[in-house]
Amino acid sequence: MSLAEPFEGHSPSACPACVAAPSAQRIAALQEEKRGRIMLSLPTAHCAACMSTVENGLQAVPGVHSARVNLTLRRVSVDAEAKVTAESLIPVLAGLGYEAHELDAGLLSATETDKQGRDLLMRLAVAGFAMMNVMLLSVAVWSGATDATRDLFHWISAAIALPTVVFAGQPFFKSAWASLRVGRLGMDVPISLAILLASSISLFETIYSGHHAYFDAAVMLTFFLLAGRYLDHRTRAVARSAAEELAALEVPRALRVEDGVETLVSISALQRGDLVRVRPGGRMPVDGTVVEGTSEVDRSLLTGESLPAFVGPDTSVAAGEVNLTGPLLVRVTAAGRDSSLHRMADLVAVAESAKNRYTSLAERAARAYSPLVHLLSFSAFGFWMWQTGGDLRFAINISAAVLIITCPCALGLAVPAVVTAASGKLFRKGLLIKDGTALERLAEVDTVVFDKTGTLTMGMPAVNDFESLPHAARGVALGLAAASSHPLAQALVKAGTALGVPPANLTDLAEVAGYGITGNWQGQTVRLGRAEWIGAPPLAATATYLAVGEARYALSFTDSLRPGAEAAIAALKAQGLTVHLLSGDHATAVSAIADQLEIPSWQAGVLPAEKAGFVADLQAAGRKVLMVGDGLNDTAALAAAHVSISPASSLDAARTASDIVLLGKDMSPIADALRISRQSTARIRENFGLSAAYNVIAVPLALVGLATPLIAALAMSLSSITVSLNALRIK
Amino acid sequence: MEILAYLIPASLFLGGVGLAAFFWALKSKQFEDPQGDANRILKTDYDDRPKP
Numbered sequence: 001m002s003l004a005e006p007f008e009g010h011s012p013s014a015c016p017a018c019v020a021a022p023s024a025q026r027i028a029a030l031q032e033e034k035r036g037r038i039m040l041s042l043p044t045a046h047c048a049a050c051m052s053t054v055e056n057g058l059q060a061v062p063g064v065h066s067a068r069v070n071l072t073l074r075r076v077s078v079d080a081e082a083k084v085t086a087e088s089l090i091p092v093l094a095g096l097g098y099e100a101h102e103l104d105a106g107l108l109s110a111t112e113t114d115k116q117g118r119d120l121l122m123r124l125a126v127a128g129f130a131m132m133n134v135m136l137l138s139v140a141v142w143s144g145a146t147d148a149t150r151d152l153f154h155w156i157s158a159a160i161a162l163p164t165v166v167f168a169g170q171p172f173f174k175s176a177w178a179s180l181r182v183g184r185l186g187m188d189v190p191i192s193l194a195i196l197l198a199s200s201i202s203l204f205e206t207i208y209s210g211h212h213a214y215f216d217a218a219v220m221l222t223f224f225l226l227a228g229r230y231l232d233h234r235t236r237a238v239a240r241s242a243a244e245e246l247a248a249l250e251v252p253r254a255l256r257v258e259d260g261v262e263t264l265v266s267i268s269a270l271q272r273g274d275l276v277r278v279r280p281g282g283r284m285p286v287d288g289t290v291v292e293g294t295s296e297v298d299r300s301l302l303t304g305e306s307l308p309a310f311v312g313p314d315t316s317v318a319a320g321e322v323n324l325t326g327p328l329l330v331r332v333t334a335a336g337r338d339s340s341l342h343r344m345a346d347l348v349a350v351a352e353s354a355k356n357r358y359t360s361l362a363e364r365a366a367r368a369y370s371p372l373v374h375l376l377s378f379s380a381f382g383f384w385m386w387q388t389g390g391d392l393r394f395a396i397n398i399s400a401a402v403l404i405i406t407c408p409c410a411l412g413l414a415v416p417a418v419v420t421a422a423s424g425k426l427f428r429k430g431l432l433i434k435d436g437t438a439l440e441r442l443a444e445v446d447t448v449v450f451d452k453t454g455t456l457t458m459g460m461p462a463v464n465d466f467e468s469l470p471h472a473a474r475g476v477a478l479g480l481a482a483a484s485s486h487p488l489a490q491a492l493v494k495a496g497t498a499l500g501v502p503p504a505n506l507t508d509l510a511e512v513a514g515y516g517i518t519g520n521w522q523g524q525t526v527r528l529g530r531a532e533w534i535g536a537p538p539l540a541a542t543a544t545y546l547a548v549g550e551a552r553y554a555l556s557f558t559d560s561l562r563p564g565a566e567a568a569i570a571a572l573k574a575q576g577l578t579v580h581l582l583s584g585d586h587a588t589a590v591s592a593i594a595d596q597l598e599i600p601s602w603q604a605g606v607l608p609a610e611k612a613g614f615v616a617d618l619q620a621a622g623r624k625v626l627m628v629g630d631g632l633n634d635t636a637a638l639a640a641a642h643v644s645i646s647p648a649s650s651l652d653a654a655r656t657a658s659d660i661v662l663l664g665k666d667m668s669p670i671a672d673a674l675r676i677s678r679q680s681t682a683r684i685r686e687n688f689g690l691s692a693a694y695n696v697i698a699v700p701l702a703l704v705g706l707a708t709p710l711i712a713a714l715a716m717s718l719s720s721i722t723v724s725l726n727a728l729r730i731k
Numbered sequence: 732m733e734i735l736a737y738l739i740p741a742s743l744f745l746g747g748v749g750l751a752a753f754f755w756a757l758k759s760k761q762f763e764d765p766q767g768d769a770n771r772i773l774k775t776d777y778d779d780r781p782k783p
Binding site: 121 | 739749
């Protein structure tokens with residue numbers, strides 16, 4: 001509807017209140033416009049060519065107004081007409097060679113305007129501006145400006161530095177005050193004290209035309225520490241926004257049926273006794289019993305079973321299962337908090353409460369450091385008060401110099417610089433660090449536990465013995481399979497097409513939901529489907545069965561491995577880690593995968609609680625466990641492990657419980673992650689060593705009263721630059 | 732040394748202009764996608780003719 005002509009022609013507002021109508025229409029139209037914005041996550045985009053391909057490819061889709069890739073966040077925002085949906089754009093991107101996931105634009109808008117980050121950047125810019133100007137004046141003083149000139153320069157420096165410190169130092173003052181109020185001595189207390197003491201001492205010296213003013217130190221301190229704070233914030237903000245993106249992947253809606261009318265409602269609106277329609281390919285939104293329809297469901301995310309299970313009227317289904325073949329009408333028995341999905345979450349809560357809170361390297365450093373610095377500074381003050389017989393000005397000057405020099409410029413940068421460099425590197429490899437300490441924990445890992453279905457395997461079956469079928473039967477199988485969208489049938493079609501088998505000419509094709517496909521071939525009935533329906537003895541593995549006249553054939557399937565799985569396992573073993581495989585699936589399926597990947601230690605048919613128990617036992621035995629899993633049945637184990645990784649395709653709960661998310665399909669980055677994490681921990685330790693070394697040299701000078709603002713400035717900037725450069729050495 | 736009376740305000744003014752420019756760039760969301768902007772100049776899309 002056009003907004004330009006609200007008063008003429010077919011305008012519906014032929015009413016007295018029509019004057020108000022245009023604005024109402026405009027508001028509605030604006031909301032419509034917002035709804036037309038689609039956000040897609042693009043985990044594999046990485047270069048200029050990617051941006052052109054994606055943007056041009058999407059703009060060629062009818063109805064799309066514009067598309068813009070954000071390479072930093074790996075997402076594309078599409079401005080399109082309401083009829084264009086994310087589901088229709090994902091295949092377009094897949095055709096261009098890019099994996100894409102839908103994101104909830106509503107959820108994302110909150111993270112897009114990163115207010116806190118912009119605020120920090122603003123303060124950082126002010127501190128940088130002040131630092132450069134004050135340094136300019138300070139250099140003049142250090143190189144010999146005297147008397148009136150020096151005083152003038154000090155006054156100008158004060159005029160620049162004092163407002164800067166008040167404005168830019170606020171994040172430190174606030175957090176120091178917060179930690180003091182609860183009676184703790186955080187890293188921000190010595191920082192704030194040093195900044196405030198440096199500024200006030202310098203102001204005092206300026207007023208009494210003293211020789212040394214530390215304005216440059218106060219501003220420089222603020223600048224370097226803000227830089228560390230900003231890096232830290234950015235790492236966390238990127239992780240948080242991406243984690244929220246992933247949370248937005250599952251759009252929690254269900255089709256409620258009332259009096260034969262289907263309406264799309266949010267899951268929270270569902271109640272016990274409601275009827276819900278679940279289409280083939282859809283995920284069960286609730287726990288319930290089937291009222292109408294037969295189908296097969298994929299329970300792999302809940303139990304790890306790779307074999308689809310049959311469901312018909314009066315069978316119960318659980319939230320999270322995927323409906324495969326026929327439409328189902330389900331009566332809700334438990335929704336929301338009561339559903340089995342949420343009961344699994346309780347298991348996670350138990351596992352998480354049992355887990356020790358990890359103390360990061362930075363926290364440990366701060367704990368040792370803060371009291372030491374205060375002690376040094378105060379004892380220097382006390383000593384010089386006694387030595388000089390009560391020269392307050394001199395003693396305060398010394399204790400301020402001690403605080404300024406020991407102030408953890410390098411310490412403030414040591415961790416954020418390394419973590420930023422490492423997580424940036426891992427992000428480019430397709431790994432998202434959700435938790436700041438995850439890298440440090442990952443570096444300690446000595447045991448890796450894998451889940452099978454959906455983690456080591458894609459959850460996409462591939463047929464094993466297609467070539468064992470007689471030639472005629474191959475064509476029949478292919479012809480029948482082509483009529484179904486069941487994953488096993490699709491796998492058959494893929495295998496047949498790859499072999500170049502022509503599909504047989506079948507008539508009367510019909511899919512019997514939950515059982516299989518039937519048809520007519522040269523006058524005889526042919527069927528492809530479940531063992532009991534065909535009348536064939538069932539195999540222990542994932543299989544489908546074919547009946548041609550009296551003959552019965554079995555076709556078994558194995559799950560295809562995730563790309564990079566073999567390389568990842570081999571690399572982990574080469575790094576000397578113990579690898580275990582735990583799965584809820586049948587022994588045959590698990591042993592096949594274990595053999596293929598050469599994992600000697602495996603267990604099949606493991607229940608969720610047993611998985612968590614296995615991990616907890618390993619931990620209790622002193623092992624540091626990395627758990628890699630995707631299903632709900634892994635969630636408790638993911639939470640119990642020292643550190644955990646889950647693929648982006650896994651369920652919401654599993655991703656929430658894990659520390660690192662694998663964004664792409666490829667599994668090989670896991671081995672890189674371990675290597676990089678060990679490197680980054682080593683760099684962090686080196687950085688602590690470096691900043692300690694600077695202190696060892698500069699602190700004695702400060703204690704005996706030989707420190708000048710020049711020495712403080714040199715120590716500060718040199719140590720900050722060294723730790724930043726050291727952080728960049730991560731390969 | 733009288734020259735200082737001009738030079739110091741001049742240097743402060745110029746620095747302030749830079750700071751203001753940065754604020755403007757920050758406010759107009761030019762730091763939302765630094766990696767993308769760095770790559771965008773390498774696109775070959777409008778090499779032959781300007782964007783219509």
